[in-house]
Amino acid sequence: MKSTITYDKKSIDNKTLIQLYKNMLKPRMIEEKMLILLRQGKISKWFSGIGQEAISVGVTMALKKEEYILPMHRNLGVFTTRKIPLNRLFSQWQGKANGFTKGRDRSFHFGTQEFNIVGMISHLGPQLGVADGIALASLLKNKKQVTAVFTGEGGTSEGDFHEALNVASVWQLPVIFCVENNGYGLSTPTKEQYRCKDIADRGKGYGMESFILDGNNILEVYSKISKLAESVRKRPRPILVEFKTFRMRGHEEASGTKYVPKELLNAWSLKDPVVNFQEYLRKENVLTEKQEVAIKEDIVHEINENLKLAYDEEAITANEATELSDVYKQFEYKHVEANSKTQELRLIDAISLGLKQSMQKHNDLVIMGQDIAEYGGVFKITEGFVKAFGKERVRNTPICESAIVEAAMGLSIAGMKAVVEMQFADFVTSGFNPVVNYLAKSHYRWNQQADVVVRMPCGAGVAAGPFHSQTNEAWFTKTPGLKVIYPAFPYDAKGLLATAIEDPNPVLFFEHKALYRSIRQEVPTDYYTLPLGKASLLKEGTDITIITYGAGVHWALHTLENNKEINADLIDLRSLQPLDTEAIYNSVKKTGKAIILQEDSLFGGIASDISALIMEHCFEHLDAPVKRVASMETPIPFINQLEDQYLAKGKFEKALKALLEY
Numbered sequence: 261m262k263s264t265i266t267y268d269k270k271s272i273d274n275k276t277l278i279q280l281y282k283n284m285l286k287p288r289m290i291e292e293k294m295l296i297l298l299r300q301g302k303i304s305k306w307f308s309g310i311g312q313e314a315i316s317v318g319v320t321m322a323l324k325k326e327e328y329i330l331p332m333h334r335n336l337g338v339f340t341t342r343k344i345p346l347n348r349l350f351s352q353w354q355g356k357a358n359g360f361t362k363g364r365d366r367s368f369h370f371g372t373q374e375f376n377i378v379g380m381i382s383h384l385g386p387q388l389g390v391a392d393g394i395a396l397a398s399l400l401k402n403k404k405q406v407t408a409v410f411t412g413e414g415g416t417s418e419g420d421f422h423e424a425l426n427v428a429s430v431w432q433l434p435v436i437f438c439v440e441n442n443g444y445g446l447s448t449p450t451k452e453q454y455r456c457k458d459i460a461d462r463g464k465g466y467g468m469e470s471f472i473l474d475g476n477n478i479l480e481v482y483s484k485i486s487k488l489a490e491s492v493r494k495r496p497r498p499i500l501v502e503f504k505t506f507r508m509r510g511h512e513e514a515s516g517t518k519y520v521p522k523e524l525l526n527a528w529s530l531k532d533p534v535v536n537f538q539e540y541l542r543k544e545n546v547l548t549e550k551q552e553v554a555i556k557e558d559i560v561h562e563i564n565e566n567l568k569l570a571y572d573e574e575a576i577t578a579n580e581a582t583e584l585s586d587v588y589k590q591f592e593y594k595h596v597e598a599n600s601k602t603q604e605l606r607l608i609d610a611i612s613l614g615l616k617q618s619m620q621k622h623n624d625l626v627i628m629g630q631d632i633a634e635y636g637g638v639f640k641i642t643e644g645f646v647k648a649f650g651k652e653r654v655r656n657t658p659i660c661e662s663a664i665v666e667a668a669m670g671l672s673i674a675g676m677k678a679v680v681e682m683q684f685a686d687f688v689t690s691g692f693n694p695v696v697n698y699l700a701k702s703h704y705r706w707n708q709q710a711d712v713v714v715r716m717p718c719g720a721g722v723a724a725g726p727f728h729s730q731t732n733e734a735w736f737t738k739t740p741g742l743k744v745i746y747p748a749f750p751y752d753a754k755g756l757l758a759t760a761i762e763d764p765n766p767v768l769f770f771e772h773k774a775l776y777r778s779i780r781q782e783v784p785t786d787y788y789t790l791p792l793g794k795a796s797l798l799k800e801g802t803d804i805t806i807i808t809y810g811a812g813v814h815w816a817l818h819t820l821e822n823n824k825e826i827n828a829d830l831i832d833l834r835s836l837q838p839l840d841t842e843a844i845y846n847s848v849k850k851t852g853k854a855i856i857l858q859e860d861s862l863f864g865g866i867a868s869d870i871s872a873l874i875m876e877h878c879f880e881h882l883d884a885p886v887k888r889v890a891s892m893e894t895p896i897p898f899i900n901q902l903e904d905q906y907l908a909k910g911k912f913e914k915a916l917k918a919l920l921e922y
């Protein structure tokens with residue numbers, strides 16, 4: 261049998277042909293070396309891209325070096341074609357400091373702004389939406405750049421794929437979605453992965469052009485992607501490209517290829533992209549035998565030299581302070597004092613005004629959410645924003661929570677700021693993965709800030725049932741890398757939102773729906789900031805410390821109003837992560853008793869952690885066990901009498917009095 265690759269070099273010059281060859285050969289030869297090291301036990305895991313090099317190399321060479329590429333685990337050719345020094349790649353795989361993640365993440369799970377590469381997270385799909393965000397930034401800044409993002413055919417079954425393509429299409433984003441269809445997703449053959457004939461068929465469903473290319477034919481890949489990229493730069497739009505190729509080795513080296521029919525491997529081995537192209541170049545007299553030997557010698561030399569550099573580099577020593585200091589990007593809080601002019605505002609008005617002033621202050625701030633544009637959002641926070649800032653910066657989104665959080669991450673990678681409005685905090689579940697795995701971990705993993713605020717209209721007391729009433733802050737307070745803010749008053753909400761937007765770290769900003777229109781306060785009308793991580797002491801007393809936040813603050817105030825004889829410190833946390841432990845400890849050391857009130861159901865909520873912290877840090881000062889008061893261990897019911905029974909509000913007074921009497 262003979263190879264079925266038909267090359268057509270069109271007008272590609274000889275220099276470029278040789279460069280394409282060299283760029284494919286390098287990852288091939290690195291991999292061959294890695295396989296030897298793997299057998300010698302010198303590296304731990306390897307995902308092979310052997311047989312798929314033409315795709316990585318062709319796409320990368322078709323793009324300009326300032327254009328972002330988001331590769332996967334089989335795209336070594338992207339990294340090498342972008343000329344990342346090999347010692348840095350080797351150090352990355354060995355978990356050393358000259359890599360890109362300081363030993364914190366493995367293999368290709370890293371990005372580098374220096375080379376405009378944004379690597380994958382393990383979950384495969386999320387980077388597709390991140391590419392949308394990068395492309396959106398390019399569009400908004402009129403950069404005329406294209407973004408290329410990779411996925412395997414397995415990854416196309418994830419919701420992220422559908423959402424990212426849909427958003428890219430609705431917004432006409434300049435993204436080339438590159439699907440490497442290599443026959444298997446781990447052990448799963450394509451027929452068990454999807455039912456359409458070709459993945460490219462899906463383009464029609466998303467309203468975008470799509471193409472099928474021979475992924476083993478470097479000239480076809482390079483010339484077609486070059487043409488498409490040029491066209492997309494001129495007329496921004498998304499394009500879906502399916503590359504037909506084959507995975508010649510196991511999913512990762514340890515797992516083998518037993519389940520792959522031999523005939524398939526044999527047939528595809530005849531289509532090897534490197535060997536075939538080498539033969540073609542020889543036949544065309546573009547490459548002489550002497551040149552070929554010299555090129556290979558150079559690469560061997562480069563690999564060995566750089567491997568030595570990486571091996572000689574000392575291993576990382578674990579240091580707690582270093583690790584902790586990289587979870588968040590350093591943020592220097594700049595206090596902007598409130599002016600004296602105030603106006604009585606409801607919580608909702610204060611948030612709206614705060615958001616508007618941040619939009620005025622930060623030209624590169626984009627807000628995205630369902631129905632937030634002309635409609636003004638379901639709570640009307642963004643009413644009038646389109647008129648003030650235009651539809652480009654105030655973006656209605658399809659119902660694609662994952663892709664939108666991912667797009668916000670992409671905007672941040674491209675140097676912009678994003679605020680995402682969850683229509684209800686409950687719906688963050690549909691965008692949970694990118695919040696806890698992408699936004700939260702990026703800075704720690706590869707020093708990339710996630711300059712994103714997710715606004716979370718939350719909370720019960722509005723008879724809205726199990727899916728419109730939750731207060732789900734505990735899902736996030738336990739995830740390192742996120743900040744969690746939960747104001748109870750208009751003044752705090754406005755100043756804290758301004759700071760949350762200033763802060764380059766990801767912030768979950770909780771806004772209690774029941775307080776939106778019921779709580780009013782005199783609020784400075786101009787822009788001002790308040791520091792994150794500082795509680796506010798609302799009442800001072802000597803007998804007991806009440807610690808709470810959100811609606812709990814108002815429940816506690818109400819209880820104290822009805823029981824004037826109770827002499828309590830009342831702490832409104834305002835910020836749950838960072839948590840003002842100093843304010844808590846100082847108060848508890850003074851009063852000797854602590855009660856923590858939370859709206860969420862009890863188990864695993866932040867009250868439990870605060871209780872544990874008090875035990876650990878204030879035990880000698882305590883005159884009674886710490887008491888937690890929280891809602892029932894059920895989902896939140898709809899009808900008023902059940903909701904009232906569910907909520908912690910009704911249990912607080914009794915528990916407070918019992919603790920005082922202890």
Ligand SMILES: Cc1ncc(C[n+]2csc(CCOP(=O)(O)OP(=O)(O)O)c2C)c(N)n1
Pocket residue numbers: 334382383384411412413414415416442444445446507511
């Ligand atoms: C959300 C998620 N589910 C499962 C996995 C485990 N997993 C890693 S790679 C992979 C196969 C991916 O197949 P495909 O997208 O076709 O890419 P390929 O490995 O073939 O290049 C699987 C199942 C994962 N990493 N993330």
